[in-house]
Amino acid sequence: MSLAYQAVGWNRQKKIYDACLAIGVVLYLTLFMVVGVLWFPHITAETLLLRGFGSAALVLLHFILYIGPAARLFPVLLPLLYNRRHMGVTMFFLALVHAVLALLQFHLGGDQFPLVSLLTSNGDYDSFFQFPFQLLGAFGLAVLFLMAATSHDFWLANLTAPVWKALHMLVYVAYVALILHVVLGYLQNHQAPVTQFLLVGGVWLLLMLHGLAGWREWRKDREARAEDGWVYVADVAEIRENRARIVCVAGERIAVFKYDGKVSAMSNVCQHQNGPLGEGKIVDGCVTCPWHGYQYRPHDGSSPAPFTEKIPTFKAKVTAGKVYVDPTPLPPGTPVAPALIGEGAEVTA
Amino acid sequence: MIRSLRRRAMVMSQVLLFAALLGSFIGLGMRKKVPTLPRMTYVLQVQPPAGRQIWQQDTGGDPALSAAVWVEEARLTLTLEFAQQPLYADALVYWQVDGAGDEARRLLGPLAGGRQSVFALPNEVGLADGRVVLYSLAHGEQLTAFPLPQQDLGTLPAQQEEPQ
Numbered sequence: 060m061s062l063a064y065q066a067v068g069w070n071r072q073k074k075i076y077d078a079c080l081a082i083g084v085v086l087y088l089t090l091f092m093v094v095g096v097l098w099f100p101h102i103t104a105e106t107l108l109l110r111g112f113g114s115a116a117l118v119l120l121h122f123i124l125y126i127g128p129a130a131r132l133f134p135v136l137l138p139l140l141y142n143r144r145h146m147g148v149t150m151f152f153l154a155l156v157h158a159v160l161a162l163l164q165f166h167l168g169g170d171q172f173p174l175v176s177l178l179t180s181n182g183d184y185d186s187f188f189q190f191p192f193q194l195l196g197a198f199g200l201a202v203l204f205l206m207a208a209t210s211h212d213f214w215l216a217n218l219t220a221p222v223w224k225a226l227h228m229l230v231y232v233a234y235v236a237l238i239l240h241v242v243l244g245y246l247q248n249h250q251a252p253v254t255q256f257l258l259v260g261g262v263w264l265l266l267m268l269h270g271l272a273g274w275r276e277w278r279k280d281r282e283a284r285a286e287d288g289w290v291y292v293a294d295v296a297e298i299r300e301n302r303a304r305i306v307c308v309a310g311e312r313i314a315v316f317k318y319d320g321k322v323s324a325m326s327n328v329c330q331h332q333n334g335p336l337g338e339g340k341i342v343d344g345c346v347t348c349p350w351h352g353y354q355y356r357p358h359d360g361s362s363p364a365p366f367t368e369k370i371p372t373f374k375a376k377v378t379a380g381k382v383y384v385d386p387t388p389l390p391p392g393t394p395v396a397p398a399l400i401g402e403g404a405e406v407t408a
Numbered sequence: 409m410i411r412s413l414r415r416r417a418m419v420m421s422q423v424l425l426f427a428a429l430l431g432s433f434i435g436l437g438m439r440k441k442v443p444t445l446p447r448m449t450y451v452l453q454v455q456p457p458a459g460r461q462i463w464q465q466d467t468g469g470d471p472a473l474s475a476a477v478w479v480e481e482a483r484l485t486l487t488l489e490f491a492q493q494p495l496y497a498d499a500l501v502y503w504q505v506d507g508a509g510d511e512a513r514r515l516l517g518p519l520a521g522g523r524q525s526v527f528a529l530p531n532e533v534g535l536a537d538g539r540v541v542l543y544s545l546a547h548g549e550q551l552t553a554f555p556l557p558q559q560d561l562g563t564l565p566a567q568q569e570e571p572q
Contacts, residue, residue: 101493101522168497168546188439221413228417231424238428242435259432266425273418280411310411333414 076142080149087115109160110245116154117237121261123147124234128265128272134338137349144210151200151207158200161193192244195236202233212331220333238262280307289376289383295322295400298382303346305337308386312337313373315384316346316357321397323357324373324384331368359394377401459485463561467554475540475554477529477561484529484561486516486540493523497546501527503556505538513541534561 091111095102123146130136166173166180177197183189206227208214215223241258283290283306293304298317305327306313312327314337325346327337334350341347345354345363355362355370362368369392374385377398389395459480467473471492478485488501502513516527519542532538537558542551 103493103495187434224413224417228420231421235424235428235431239431239435242432246436247439255436259429259436262425262429262432266422266429269418269421269425273422276414276418307411312411 072138073142073145077145080146084115084119084149084153087118088112091115105160105164109157109164112153112160113157116150116157117241119146119150119153120234120237121265123150124230124265125268128268131272131275132268134349140350141352147203148207148210151203154200154203158196161196188243188247190239190243192240192242195240195243199233199237199240202229202236206230206233215332220330224333279305279312283308285386288385290386292324292375292382292384295377295380295382298322301341303337303339304382305335306384308384311388313384313386314346315375315382316341317382317400318357320400321357322375322377322382322400323395323397324375325355325357325360326371326373326388328370329353330370336370358397359392361392459483463556465554467552469552473552473554475556477533477556484531484533486527486529487524488519488527488540489524491523494519496542496551497544499551500543500545501525502541502543503530503533503538504541505532505536506555516540534558 088111091114092107095107095111123143126136126139126143130140162173162177166176169176171179177193181189181191181193183191206229209218209223209226218226238258246255246258283292285308290306290308292298292306292315295317298304298315301316301318303314303316306315312335313324314327314335315322315324316337318341325336327335329336329348329350331348331351331353334348334353336346336348336355339347339349341357342354344356346357347354353362353368354366355368358372360370360372371388371391372393372395373388374395375398376383376385377400382398459478461476462479463477465475467475471490471494473491474489476487476489478487496519499519501516501519503516504510504513514530514532516529517525519525533556535558537555539553539555541553543549544551
């Protein structure tokens with residue numbers, strides 16, 4: 060959470076995250092170069108660098124796309140989500156180096172400008188196997204550039220969350236283009252089973268993770284029914300201290316938190332990137348989004364000063380050890396007195 | 409609204425990932441089988457040299473090149489060995505009589521994929537001074553050249569047996 064726009068809002072976690080990322084990339088490239096030289100002693104340095112940076116970008120892209128669904132399935136992985144945008148920008152630069160090296164190696168020596176050569180050297184657009192795979196890579200890189208350039212809260216706020224989200228969903232379109240770039244390019248002439256297995260296995264794993272996470276989300280979205288204007292959430296004992304139970308009502312999710320002998324309800328959607336607040340916990344008296352750490356006070360859905368984010372709140376009550384919520388949303392930032400957890404007493408917020 | 413957006417995103421990602429998987433299977437399963445010979449064998453090239461080495465010279469250059477001529481049963485063979493893998497584009501090897509124009513060059517063959525190349529030499533090398541020329545077809549320029557003097561080759565069986 061940041062009050063003013065900065066290039067990077069550094070904190071200790073981000074520094075550790077980025078250090079691990081940099082070390083990982085350097086280790087991968089070093090290992091790739093050493094193994095490449097030992098395995099293919101006649102390979103040229105240009106080709107080794109080209110393949111090293113290209114494969115590093117593709118591996119990192121897979122890792123980035125795994126994090127989202129994997130963190131939903133295994134919350135222990137949530138810290139990986141915290142600074143994923145730096146991973147994305149790193150991946151873009153690795154892909155950019157790969158593209159520049161490819162232009163230098165394959166398109167610089169001709170009598171055409173390299174980019175013109177890239178666009179005109181292969182015109183088999185009506186063939187699947189001879190399709191100019193370089194253009195698929197160029198398209199994927201262009202999408203990754205758009206995403207890297209807008210990977211900042213400045214753009215999230217100015218483009219608005221729906222537009223920003225739609226733009227960043229294009230990563231899957233880019234992913235398809237980049238997979239076909241590899242399949243119709245490198246793998247047409249290199250038939251090592253290990254490479255094929257890794258590529259197909261990587262795509263399959265991503266598909267499975269998304270499928271499992273989607274199935275789990277679908278189960279969560281079973282509508283709760285209102286009786287007398289109140290929706291049953293859970294027994295008080297079923298909600299862990301400083302944690303929430305999520306209930307789905309009228310097409311939206313409500314997060315009901317238990318803390319300090321009280322219960323408060325608010326929208327499950329973080330204002331930052333629509334993160335699932337109900338999967339977070341209360342830290343320093345504030346509901347903390349598990350994705351990027353945005354915080355809201357449980358009784359009014361407002362971020363603590365000087366921050367200005369606000370989310371809708373809901374009325375809650377505790378009756379005979381059971382927690383209920385009124386499904387009518389209140390305007391963002393509306394204060395609602397928390398429901399007190401009394402022994403057998405009916406307490407209405 | 410968020411829930412509908414999330415569902416749309418989930419369906420979109422599933423469809424696109426399935427398309428990626430399907431494209432991978434089609435692309436890998438139906439590709440053309442490419443022969444993967446470790447080294448090409450050219451018509452003009454001969455087997456590795458045998459017999460007696462009658463001439464040898466380190467011609468320098470980058471990478472350093474060592475040339476040698478071998479003789480066996482009236483057949484002359486030229487070997488070119490680079491210190492490192494040469495990165496020449498479409499390199500062709502010629503023998504050329506001194507003083508003759510480029511159009512009179514005799515093609516010995518293309519450089520092999522490895523560090524060493526072997527070529528059969530024409531009998532004329534024992535009759536006149538000449539030079540070996542490496543020429544890049546891709547760049548249209550001479551890469552390097554070195555002399556192959558007649559007298560250095562000594563009295564060649566090929567020369568003795570040449571019909572008059």
